Amino acid sequence: MSEVDLRDLTEVDRLIHEPARLVITTILYTVKEADFTFLQRESGLTKGNLSSHLSKLEEAGYITIRKQFLEKKPQTLCAMTKTGRKAFEDYRDQFNQIMKHINGV
Amino acid sequence: MSEVDLRDLTEVDRLIHEPARLVITTILYTVKEADFTFLQRESGLTKGNLSSHLSKLEEAGYITIRKQFLEKKPQTLCAMTKTGRKAFEDYRDQFNQIMKHINGV
DNA sequence: ACCTTATGGTTTGTATTACAAACTAGTTTG
């Protein structure tokens, strides 16, 4: 078993595969909730890119975005959904197989 | 050492990161030379996509494309260059680190 | 009071892309 079919790679979840979002989802997978500025510091992305990547993850149902004011300043809080965690785990598992294949060359 | 900075992920070589090309380069890394139809069978890509991905890899200097006639039929032979092998190895090494990070969550 | 700067973002513009579908060129088969 575990016959890794390289062709499966072309069906990898591109929403997570995209490097910027892989950074974001990896961070969000490990913390219950993270705010925009924290994510920006950790990811190194510009505000604009971070904003649009977060929107895409939200549209896909992978994260939830909650907005509030903290000490008179706007705050955007992001958290992974169950769907998002599952997608991340699937991607991780699939890519582990791929890397096993690649390393086993 | 080996402090994996997740942010480095955003600088990953997208020419190889793209799933279709990761399939192609993984195949080409293991064989000295492969023809178009073999690559198509192995990758599961359509001719059109395979053709354009190969062109991109060639433009990047990652592979060489050689054309000849075999039994009156055109044959396109692809082989990885030294540059391509290096790029593939760099990608592999970098992504192994990333996956270690992701798995170590 | 009013500029300037800082904070925390979103929207817009653009060049690149990845894919499918259409096309090309030559060959074999009926």
Added chain:
DNA sequence: CAAACTAGTTTGTAATACAAACCATAAGGT
């Protein structure tokens, strides 16, 4: 000689990833 097969390339298009411009509010400086 027409239809179908082989081996690809080119074209059209919708989606993308990024940067740059923009917006709103708050806080300081003078």
